[in-house]
Amino acid sequence: MELANVFNKENYLYNKKQYPYGPDEYDGKWSPLFSETDRLNPRNTNWKDYVLKSGYITKHNLTISGGTSKVRYYLGGSYLDQEGTVLNSGMTKYTFRGNIGVELFPFLNLTSAFNANQNIYSNCMVGTDTGNRGDVAGSALTSALLYPPYLPLTQDDGSYTIFRSIPNPKAMEDIADKTKENGYNLNFTANLKLYKDILSIKGIYGMNQENMRRSIFIPSDVYFSRMYKSRGNIQSERRLTQTLEAMLTFSKYMFNTVQVDALAGIGKYLESYEGYGISYEDVHDAINEHDISSAKGKFYPTSHTGKNEKRSQFFKASFDILDKYVLTATLRRDGTDKFFPGNKYALFPSVSGAWKISNENFLKNISWINLLKLRASWGKTGQDNLGSSLYGSYAPNNFKVNFSDNGIINIPYVSMGANYPDVSWQKTTMKNIGLDFYLLSDRISGSFDFFRNDITRLLGYASTSPLAIYETRPINGGHYYRRGWELMVDTKNLVGEFTWDTSLTFSKTNSFWKERLPNYDYQIYQQRENEPMSAYYYYNVTGIINTDRSNMPESQKTLQAEAQLPGCPIIEDKNKDGKIDENDVYMKDNSPAIYVGIGNTFTYKRFEFSFFMYGQFGIQKYNIAYSAAQAGPLAVDYPENSNKFAYRLWNSQTNPNGSRPGLAIGKMGALPGNAWVNADRENASFMRMRNITLAYNLAGNILGSLQRYVRNIKVYVDAQNPFILTKFQGFDPEIYTGGGGASGGSRGEYPQTRTFSLGVNITF
Template identity: 50%
Template sequence: MNYRKKAILMVMALFCLNIAMLAQAVSLKMNNVSVKEAMTQLKNKSGYSFVYKVGDLDTKKIVSVKAKQLNEAIDQILYGQDVVYEVKGKNIVVQKGQRQNTSKDTKKRKITGVVNDANGEPIIGATIKEKGTANGTASDLDAKFSLEVSPGAVLEISYIGYQTQEVKVGDRTSLSVTLAENQQILDEVVVVGYGTTSRKNLTTSIATVKTEKISKAATSNISGMLLGRAAGLQATVSSPQPGGGINISIRGGGTPIYVVDGVVMPSGSFEVGTGSTSLPSSVNRAGLAGLNPNDIESIEILKDASAAIYGIGAADGVILVTTKKGKEGKPTIVYEGSYSIQKHYPYLEVLSGPELMNMVNVFSKENYLYDKGQYPYGNTAYDDKWTPIFTPTQIANAPTTDWLDKVLKTGAVTNHNLTISGGSEKFKYYLGVNYYKEDATVHNSDMERYSLRTNITSQLTNFLKLTTIVNLNQNNYTNSTVGGDVGNLGDQGAGALFGAIFYPSYLPIYDAEGKYNVFSRTPNPVSMHDINDKSEQSGYYMNFSLDVDIIKNMLSAKVLYGLNKENTSRDSYIPSDVYYALQRKSRGNLGYGKRQQSTLEGTLTFQHKFGELLDMNLMAGMGRYLDSGDGSDISYENANDHIQGSSVGMADGPFYPTSYKYKNEKRSQFVRGNFDLLGRYVVSASLRRDGTDKFFPSKKYALFPSVSLAWKMNEESFIKNISWINMLKLRASYGETGSDNLGTTLYGIVTTTREDVQFNNNSVTYIPYILSGANYEDVTWQKTVMKNIGLDFSVLRDRIWGSVDVFRNDVTHLLGTAPTELLGMHGTRPINGGHYKRTGVDVSLNSLNLQTHDFKWTSQITLSHYNAVWIERMPNYDYQKYQKRKNEPMNAFYYYKTTGIINVDKSNMPESQRSLGPAACMPGYPIVEDKNGDGIIDVNDSYMDNTLPKLYFGFGNTFTWKNFDLDIFMYGQLGVKKWNDAYGNSIDVGGLSRGVDAHNVGIYSYNIWNTQTNTNGRFPGIAISKSVALPENLGFDYTRENASYIRVRNITLGYNLGPKELSVFKGYIRGIRVFVDFQNPLTFTKYKGYDPEINTSSSNLTGGQYPQMRVYSIGAKLTF
C-alpha cells in the first residue's frame, strides 16, 4: 500500500513538474515572424529548444506571438500545425500528430480543470470563458471547473487581481491553470519630466488622466477633458463659448505650464485685442487650440517636487501631454464621428412688457416719495402729485419682445476624426486628421477647426532612432458679443446677452420706420447680429528627436528640437446703424499677431542594475529656449458699411494704429538621479540651473533643486506576507521652482520722441530721447518651495488602490510693483516681496467594485482641498482697517451681515443702525448686524468669507455588460459662496426708478421691498439706491449665496461589436462602436444665479456671460 502511495505521489509530482514547466513565466512578443525565428527567440528568452524531424513542421509559416508563459508561447508558435509536443528537460519534442481542427471533429467536448494562484492556493469564482463566445462558467469551491467547448477552442481564465490568461485547449481534456497576480497597477508606466518610470517606483505626487474613456464628442480642447479628473487639479469653466476658456490650477496656483511630447508650449490662447469700442468682445478661449483631443494618449499632472526639473514657470505645476504613436502591426484605420445638439441652460427670466411698466411705475413713485420727504420716508403726507410713467392703457396694450429668444438659439457640433496607424519593428507611424465645427447657442458664435498630426518613429540603425512629430491646424472663429461693460463703457459697452436682459421688453425690435429701436441704456440686442467679428488662427508645430543607444541598455543620448509657430488675425466691424458705445458711426479693427517658441535640448542617460542591490538611472541635459512675437492692429472709424474693412484707407478716420514686438531667451542645465536600493527604497534628486535675459547679470541665473524619497513598505518582511496588501508606499518630497514673470524689463530703455526739435531757422535738428524706465538690478526670481508627504496603496488584490497627499507650498520674493518716489519719472517700479503659503490635501481612490462573467463595475473618486494664506504682504501694501497683517486668506471677502429690512414704522430698527446716519435709517434699508454689541456699526462688525471652495471633487463610474458600456462622470465644488449676479440684475431699484430710461429686470424684482405692494420684501427698497457709505465701503451679504454644485459632466452609453460579431466582413471591419453621450445633463445646486461654475468675477462677464450648455451627441467608431 505504501509503495502504491509513493508511486501515485511520484506520478503526481512529475505531472505537477511538467505543468510548472509549462507555466514558467516568459515574456515573448513578436508580430509576423516565421516559426523558425519564433523558436529562436523563445530559446534566447527561456533556454528551451525545439526538437523535431525535418518535414514534420512548417518552419516558414508566419505567426504572431504574445505570451507571458511558456505553454502559451509554444501553443502559439505551433498553432495550426499537424503536430503534438512534449517538454523533456530543456527540450520541446515535436512529433507528427493529429491536426487539432479537422472538418470531421466538429462536436463539442468536455474540458475539466482547476485554477490556482502562484502559491498553489485554489482560486474560487474564477471566470472560464470560451474566447469569442458567450459560453463560460466559474470555478467552484474546490477551484475546479467543467465546460463544453468547440474544437480548437481557446479559453480565457480571469479573476479580480490576477492577469487574464488564454489557454489553447488542443487535444487536452483537462487543464491545470496557474494565474499570476496582476502587476498592471504597479508596472504602469508614468511619464515624468525627461523620462518615464513605473508607478511602483514613483517618489513624487503625479496624477494620470487616461483619455480613452473620456467623451470627446463635443470637446474642442484639452482643458475640457480635465474637469474633475485628477486630484489636486482645479478646473472650472470660465466661458462655454466655442473653444471657450477653462481655468486650470494645480493646488491653487496660477496657470501651469504645458509640455507636449517633451516640449513646453504656450498655455494661453493667442488673440488679438482685449476689448474696446472697436473690439466689442473680449475673447476668452482656451490654449492649445490647435491640438486635437482625439490625438492625446494620456495626461500627467506634476504637482510637487516632480515639477522642479522644469525650473522657470513650473512653480504652478506642470501638465505633461503625451500624444498617440504608431504601434507595431498591420495598418489600423479608425474613423470616429459624432453629431451633437446644444441647448443652453435656462437663463434669467425677465419681466414681460406690462410687468416691467408696472414695476417702473411702482419705483418711480417710491423715488418721488423719498426725494420729497413724504411718508414713510419723511413726516410730510403724500401730496398726490406723482404722475405715472406709463398709463393703464399703455400697460394694457404693451407688447412683449423676448430679447433672449432673439439672441439665443439651438446649437450644433460636428466632429470627424480619421486615424491611420501601424508599422513594423523598425518603422511605426500615426496619422490623425480632424474636422470640428461648432455652431453654438449664441448668434454669431461659431468655430471651425482643421488639424492634421503625424507621429513617425524610424529605427534608422540598431542604435539610432528618429521620431518626427508634425501638427498643422487652422482655426476659424466668429466672435459673439457676450459680456458686459466691454471697454469700461458702462451699459453702453454691453454685449448682446447683457442687452437682451436689460433692454425693455415693451419695445419692439424695429421702430415705425423699420429701423432698429433705440434705448438710452443699452444697445439693441438684435442690431448686434450685424456686427462682423471674425478671428483666424493657424499654426504648425514640429518636434524632432534623435535617440542614440551608445551602450545598449546602459548609456543613451537624446537630442530634441521643437518649434511652435502661430499666426492670428482679427477683423471686426461695427456698422453705423448699430447703436453701440454711445456712438452713431461705423467702427472697425484689423489686427494680426505671430508668436514663435523653439526648444533645443540634449540629454545623456546612464542606467545600470547592480544585482539586487541597486538599480540606478542618471540623466544630465541642457537646453536653449527662445520665445518671440510681434503684431499690430489699427482701429478706424467712419468707413462705408458696404466696404467695411476691405479697404481701411477709404475710411474717413480717425485711425489708431498700435504695434508690439518682443524676444526672450532662456538657457538651462539640469541633472537627475534615480536610485532604487534593495527593491525597497527609492531616492530621486534633481538640480536645474536656469538663466533668463530678463534679469541683470548678478541675478540672471538661479538653481532649483529637488529631492524625493519612497519607501516600498510592502516589500518589507513584516508586511510582505499580509495577503490583502498588494502595495504600500510612503513618499516625501522637497523641491524649489521659480518664476521670471515680470511682464516688463528691468533694464532702462532709451527711446526717441515722436517729434524732433529744430533750432536756428531749422538748420539744426535735435532728436530728443527719453528714458522709459530705470535699471532695477536688485530684482530677482520669485521662489516657490514645495513640500509633500504621500501614501500610495493597493489592497484586496488590487481591487482598491489610490493615494493620499498632504502638501505645503511657500511662495516668497513675489514679483510685483510699488509706487515710485513722488518726484520720480515713472509711476511704479518692479519689486520683490511678500510671502504666502498654500496648504492642502489630495485624495485619489479607484476601485474594482464587481466583476462577473459578463459584468464589470469600476469607480474613481478624486478629492481636493487647499487654502492660501498671506504670511507677509507685499511692501508698501495699503492695509485696510478690517484686514489682518498676517495669516489672512488670500481670497478673503469682507462684508456686513444683514438681519432684515427696516419696516415702515421703523419698529424693528435697532439703535446701532443710527450710527450709520439718517439715510441708513429709512424704511426699506437693510438692518446691519451689530456683531460685537457695542451699539455702533463699524469695521469691527464686518465678517470675512474665504471665497475658495472647501472641497473639489470628481466621481466616475464605468459599467460594462457583454457588449455594452456605460460611463457616468460628475464633478463639482462644495462649501463655496458667490455673488448672485442674477440678483444684482434684478434688484437694481435705482435703475427701475429712472422712468422711461429704466432697463428690464429679472423676476427676483418681485422680492424688492416697497411701500405699495410688498412691505415684506427680502431685498432693500429705494433707500438702498441713495448715497450711504458703509464703514470702509464694505458691502452687504444679501446677494451672496451658496454656490456649491454637483454637475453630471458626461453620461456615455456605448455598444461594441468585435471581430467575432463582424466575421462576415472577413477582417475588413474589425470593430464597430456606436454611442450616445449627454454632456452637462444635470446640475444640482441651490444657487439661483446664471451658473455656479462659470467665473463671473470679471466685470466684462457680469450679467452677460455665455450660457452653460447641455449637449446631446450620437456617434460611431469604425476600426478597419
C-alpha cells in the same frame, strides 16, 4: 411695468422726503410711468430670443497607425464644426498630426512628431464690456438682459431701437468679428546609445509657430459706444517658440541591489513674437476691411516685437534600492534674459523619496496588500514673467524740434522706463507627502496627497515716492502659500460579464497671505496674519428696516441718516458695543470646503454605460441674477428689464415685508471701512452631471463580411452637462462672477451649454 411704477413712486417719495422717507405726507403729484392701458396691453419683446439659439457640433476623426520592428508611424486628422448658442458664435477647426519612429541602426533611434492646425472663429459678444466702457459697449447677452420688453425691435423708420445708449442686442448681429489662427508644431529626437543600454545621448529640438489674425468691423448703422460710425480694427500676431535640449543618460542595475538612473543636460529655450494692429473709422460698410485706405476718418496704428530667452543646466539622479527605497534628487540652474546679469541665474533643487512598505518582509505575506508606498518630496521652482521689461527703455516723442529754418529736424526721445537691477526670480517651494495603495488584487487602488507650496519674492509693482518720474516700479516682495489635500480612489466593484468600476476624487485647497507686497494699504478690519486670499469681508444683514422704523436697532442710528431709512438693511452689531463700525465686519474664507468627483463605468456584453459628476461645497457667491433685479434701475424714467427676483424687493406700497433691501440701499452711501453688506449672496454649492455616455460595440462575427476590414464599430450617444443639483438660484453657480465686492460680476457671463451627441468610432 407694475414694479416700474411702484419703484418710480418710491423714488419720488424719497427725493421729496415724503413718508416713509421723510416727515412730509405724500403730495399726490406723482404721475405713473405706465398708464393703465400700457399695463393691460403690454408689449412683450423677448430680447434673449434674438441673442440665443440652438447650436450643433460636427466632429470627424481619422487615425492610421502601424509599422515594422524598425519603423513605427501614426497619422491622424480631425475636423470640427461648431455652431454656438449665441448669435455670431461658432468655430471650425482642422487638425493634422502624426509621428514616426525609426531605428536607423541598433544604436541610433530617430523620432519625429508634427501637428498642424487651422482654426476659424466667429466671435460673439458675450461677457462684460469692451474697453471697460460699461453697458454702452456691452455684450449682446448683457444688452438682451437690460433691454426692457416694452420696447419694439425697430423704430418707425426701420432702424433698431436704442435704450439708454445701450446697443440693441439684435443689431449686434451685424458686427463682424472673425479670428483666424494657424500653426504647426515640430519635434525631433535622436537617441544614440554609447554603451549598450547603459549610457546614451539624447538630443531634442522642437518648434512651435503660431499665427493669428483678428478683424472686427462695426457698420455705420449699428449704434455702439454711444455713436453711429463705421469703424474697425485689424490685429495680427506671430509667435515662434523653440526648444533645444541635449542630455547624457545613465541606467544600470548595480551590485544586485540598486537601480541607478541619472541624466545631465543643457537646454536653450527661445521665444520671439511680433504683431501689429490698426484701427480705422468712416469707411463704406460694403468695403469694410477690404480696403481700409478708403476710410475717411482717423487711423490708429500700433506694432510691437520682442524676444525672450532662457537657458538651463540640469542634473537628475534616481536610486531604487532593493525595490523598497527610492531616492531622487534634481538640480536645475535656470537663467533668463529678463533680469540683470547679477540675477539672471538661480538654482532650483529638489529631492524626493519613496518607501515601498509592501515589499518589506513584515508585509510580504499579507495577500490583500498588493502595493503600499509612502512618498515625500521637496523642491523649488522659479517664475520670471513680470509682464514688463526691467531694462530702461526710450521711445520717440510725438513732437519734432526744428532748427535752421526747418532744415534740421530733431526727434526727441523720452524715457519710458528705468533700470531695475535689483529684481530677480519669484520662487516657489513645494512640499508634498503622499501614500499610494493597491489592495485586494488591485480591486481597490488610489492615492492620498497633502501639499504646501510657498510662493515668495513675488513679482509685482509698488508705488514710488510722490516726486518720482514713474508712479510704480517692479519689485520682489510678499509671500503667500497654498495648502491642500487630495484623495483618489478607484474600485472594481464587479468583475466578470457584468463589470462596474468607480472613480472617486475628494480635494480641498486654500491659499493664505503670509506677507503682502510692500506699501499694501490694509483696511482696519483686515486680518494681518494668514489672511485667506479668497477672504470676503462684509457686514451681516439681519433684516430690513420697516416702514415706521420700529424694528431699527439703536446701533443703526450711529450710521449716516441715509442708512436709517425704510428699506435699508439692518446691520448686525457684531461686538454688541451699541454702534456700527469696522469692528462689526465679518470675514469669510470663500474658497470651497471640498471638491468632489464621482465617475462610474458599467459594461455588459457589448454595452457600455458611464457617467461622471463633480461639484464643490461650502462656498457662497453673489447671485448675479439679482443684479438685474435692483430697485434703482426700476425707479428711473426709462427702466431697464428685470426678473422674478424683483418681486422680493422691499417697498412701502405693495411689499412692506420684502426679503431684499429696497430703493434706499442704493442711496445710503458707504459704510465704515468701505466694507459692504452680504445681501444677495447665496450658497453656491453644486453637483453637476458632466457627462453621460451609452455605447454599443459591434465586433467579431456580428460584423459579417465587414470584419475582414473593420475591427470594431462603436456607436454611442452622449450628453454633456444635462443637469445640475444646487440651491443656488442664479443660472449657474460655477461660472466666473467678476470683480468681487458687493456686486461682483457682470450679467453677461454665459453658463455651460447642454450638449447631446451621437457618434460612431470605427477601428479598421
